[in-house]
Structure formats: structure tokens, C-alpha cells
Amino acid sequence: MTQDVKEIFGGPGGSLAAKVRTLAPSMTRSMQRVAEAVASDPAGCAALTVTGLAELTGTSEATVVRTARLLGYPGYRDLRLALAGLAAQQQSGRAPAITTDIAVDDPIADVVTKLAYEEQQTLADTAAGLDTVQLGAAVNALAGARRTDVYGVGASGLVAQDLTQKLLRIGLIAHAHSDPHLAVTNAVQLRSGDVAIAITHSGSTGDVIEPLRVAFEHGATTVAITGRPDSPVTQYADHVLTTSTSRESELRPAAMSSRTSQLLVVDCLFVGVAQRTYETAAPALAASYEALAHRHRTSPR
């Protein structure tokens, strides 16, 4: 049957070319041709059947099989498998090393790779820089809040809405405000035991700072999610959650990475709160899922 996998991949002599050179002298002419084809283009040969390789090298199937045997495999099938592995290794050997910014003339495939890479980087940075003590405090405040107001405008406004949607799903009372006037109007209603959260990358967006200040002065617990821990918004924040500020390029505005970062923080808040209020959160989540089921057409499978 088939040789043990360990033998094929783990073996000591990773280099097939070396084996070919060692054994070449003891090979017949036809076999050498096959061996050389295999050594010079593993990937290409891996795509061929015995017959194909035999034709390519101008030999016969039998010779191909004999060569495979000589190289230490039970048959051509296994040699082919090993070849596929070798080809893959060679492929992956070329380190990706994505350093360059996205350029105007980058092909679309590169854009995808680079964007994904940069967002991954942003996530790692954010996770590394997040103060878990502050996060824990914010979670506690949220879990016990009578109501929660979230402020954010522009791109941060969407993050505010995302947080709100999530909190609503686990049975908490939350509102997102992107209208600064309404936000202030509502902030006046807040008092001790309530929570206000401001989301702003720059930390100096007046429209968001103002309602947070009002909430702060009315005794609410205030949280700031910002990329600038030294910015004005932190003056009125009991807890500051720092998002990462990654370099931006012309084609990749800061808003993109700040959003990724903010969303991770928001997700952490959500999961933290869900943990603390598990008794009510779990059934609430299940219920909201159920409620949405009938909005979906039945799918083909």
C-alpha cells in the first residue's frame, strides 16, 4: 500500500536533488533522464501521471516506476506525493515579508494581501497595548449599568452603533448618538450608575467630548476609547481604553485601522459583559437569534 507519511516528509534527507546525484551513477541512462526531470522541476512532475512523465522523458512507465523505486519510494504514486510536498515547501520558502505600502499600481491581489496583513498587525498591536485593568473596570461598569450611552461621529459612529447593537442583544439598555445636540440632551439625564462611552480616534472631536463631559459632570461612569491617551477626551473619562495608531498611507486612511482597532476593543467589552451577565446574556442571545430566523429565506441546503 502506501508508505508511512513520516517516511515521506520527515525523512532526514530533505533534498531530493542530493539523492539523485548520489544515485545517478548507479542508474541506467533512461532512469537518469527521469531522475533529472524530477530533480529539476518537482512541481511540474508532481502534476504528471506515470504516463505523462514517461512521455516527457521519452521513456516508459516501467522506467519511471523503476526510478521511483531506486529513489527509495514504494512506487511512483508515493514519489509523486513527496514531489508535491517538496514543491509546496519551495513555494512557502519564499518569505512573504510585506513591507511596502499599498501603491497606486498594485494588482488587486496584492491589495488584498497587504490590507489583510495590515489589519492583522493592527489587531496585534491593539491587543498588546490594551490595559486589561481599565478594560475590566469598564466591563464591570457596563455590566451593572442602568443604561449606557455611546457617542461617536463619522467612522467611530459606526463602531458606537456596533457596540450598542451588541449590548441590546444581551438585554442591556444602550443608545448610540451621532447627533451632538441630542447626545448632550441625553447626557443630562445620566446619573451615577449609568455609563457613557466616547469613541474617537483623535481624542479631540468636540462633538463627542462635549456629551462625555456632561455625562461625567452628572456623575455617570465615563469611558473613552481613543488612540490618543493624552488627548482632551481623557479629561472626562474614568477609564481610558487605548486603540492602536498605525501608520497610514495615502491609499489607506487612518480611519481604516482605527476602526479595526476600535472594533476589537468593543468586542472585548461585549464579551466581557456577556461573561459577567451570562445568566441573562445567554438566553437573550439565543432569543434574538430565534427572532431573526424567520427573516431568512430557506437556503438551498
Add this chain to the structure above:
Amino acid sequence: MTQDVKEIFGGPGGSLAAKVRTLAPSMTRSMQRVAEAVASDPAGCAALTVTGLAELTGTSEATVVRTARLLGYPGYRDLRLALAGLAAQQQSGRAPAITTDIAVDDPIADVVTKLAYEEQQTLADTAAGLDTVQLGAAVNALAGARRTDVYGVGASGLVAQDLTQKLLRIGLIAHAHSDPHLAVTNAVQLRSGDVAIAITHSGSTGDVIEPLRVAFEHGATTVAITGRPDSPVTQYADHVLTTSTSRESELRPAAMSSRTSQLLVVDCLFVGVAQRTYETAAPALAASYEALAHRHRTSPR
């Protein structure tokens, strides 16, 4: 005959596990068993024949072949070769994966780590599974569109808004609709040269499918961003962009990773369009940045 090697190794879809996760929902039970065996132990499966794998998974040869086809290979033989390659790659460099789900009693620091890791995973999967041809086509349509409508409800609605905001920033005309009635009303206005984009993870959200259908029938170029490439929404989509479907746990609803995935796709669309319309996009971006400057308070002291 045998699939081109380039396809197997070099192709865009590097990660098999990602493909399995993306396609798992559209698989039948038996096929899922096969897919999982393959994803969890590529090396082991590479050593098995169709019959062997069928026995291992308690299914039949036919099912194994069907699964291989679904994963994008012409047959089992080619899947097996790819598997061998994958196994070899794993042999060489392996990163320690964080496997456990988030538990109710996880400390907050673990939550941060795990969430960041899972979102990174989601990004990698999405990038690996994105069809750059479809993406390029969608970008071209957007870049030349008279106007663009984007449909999304719930969590996807926020993504729709995000895309809209971005497109507006580079001078395109775009609208996001979360109200299904208004969406349909507006879709009627679309015609050839316009673009309609539907964002839905399940691909079966009627409120989003309906406006896309109308847009489609009125001759607009339609794009679907969905996690289910076989879902109803794709019927009316000229271009389908697939987001990744990662496993979800009780504390981490699917909405979380689908949002991450959708946002990456949206970012790719945006950057792609910005590239194509660079002449107008660059100054527009700069202008919108300028316009916002005065909304920011000067930093303290």
C-alpha cells in the same frame, strides 16, 4: 487529466482549513465529516486512498470525491496532492495555535488575546478565500458607476454604511439602505451603469435580496458580499465576493467574525476603487480630511 500545479500550490487559496470553513455550511453531513478529517489531519489523509478515507470517515468513495470537487479540485487525486503539499508546509514552520473557545470564566486578558487571534484568523481566511477576479470586476463596476446603492440590515447594515462613507469620501455617489421598503423604492431608479451591492452573511436575508433583485432586473451591475456563495442572494449577483465563515461559540456570535470579514472585503473594494480613480480620489480624500480639521479641539496645553 490533472489540474495545473500553479492552481494547487501557488493559487490564491493558500489555506485549506479556510476553504473548508467557508464551504462547510453548504456541505451535506457526510461531506462535512470528510472535509473535517482532511482539514484536521492533512498529512494523515494524504497517505490514504479514496477507499481508505471513505472508511475512516464512515462514508463512501463517492462522497469523498464529491467533497474533493466541492473544495475546488478536479478529483480526489488532486486533493491528495494538495494535502501532501500542505502537510509538508506544516512540517517546516508551525505556529502554536490558540485552540480553545472563549469560556465564561476566562480572565479578561485571555478574552483580549483570544478575540484578537480569532479576528486575525478570520482576516487570513477571508484574504485567502477572496476571488480577486470577482473583486476586480466589482471594483471596475464601482469605479465607473453613475451611482451606487448598498443594502444591508443588522450588523451588515453598519458595514454597508462604512462602505458608503468611504465611497463618498472619494467623490463617488453612494447610498446605504437598511430600510427594505426605501431600498426597493430606490432600486427601481437604478439602471445600466449603476451598481447595487448587497451585504448579508447568511445570503438569505429577504430584506436585502429583494432590492438587489430589483436592481438586477433593472440592469444595474449587482454585487453580493456573503458568507454563503451558494445562497439565494447570489442568484441576482453579477459578482459574488465570499466572506469567511469561522466557527462561532456561544460567547462569540457569528456576527462578530462575519463583520470583520465583510469589512476587509469592503476595504479592498475601497482601495481598489481609489486606485482606479486616483486622479480624483486623492484630492477628494485630502479635502475631506481638511474639512474635518476644524471639528477637532486643539490638543491640551
Add this chain to the structure above:
DNA sequence: GTCACAAGTGAAAGATATTTTCGGTTCGGT
């Protein structure tokens, strides 16, 4: 509930690929 129909599944037939067999060919030595 139960009926009809579609989707899913595996046993087995059919098609391909691999391995083995075996007879012809080449080549060095005499």
C-alpha cells in the same frame, strides 16, 4: 398526519492510473 418530491448517500460498474510481466533490443566481451 401522510404523501410526494427532492436531496443525500453508498454499492457497484466503469474509467484511469499504476505496477508487473515478459519478450525484444542493445551493448560489451569474446
Add this chain to the structure above:
DNA sequence: ACCGAACCGAAAATATCTTTCACTTGTGAC
């Protein structure tokens, strides 16, 4: 030139993969 042994490839034999088809299971309609 002749002999023998190693070499080689065509074709048979076997193993593996793919397709077909009938049976089962699940699902929606009535």
C-alpha cells in the same frame, strides 16, 4: 560475428479513482 546479461518498453494485470444509479432520508405541501 556470436553470446549473455543488462536494459527497455508494450501490454497485461492490478490498484485506484470516478461515475452511475437505485435506495434512503429528510422536507415541504396538502
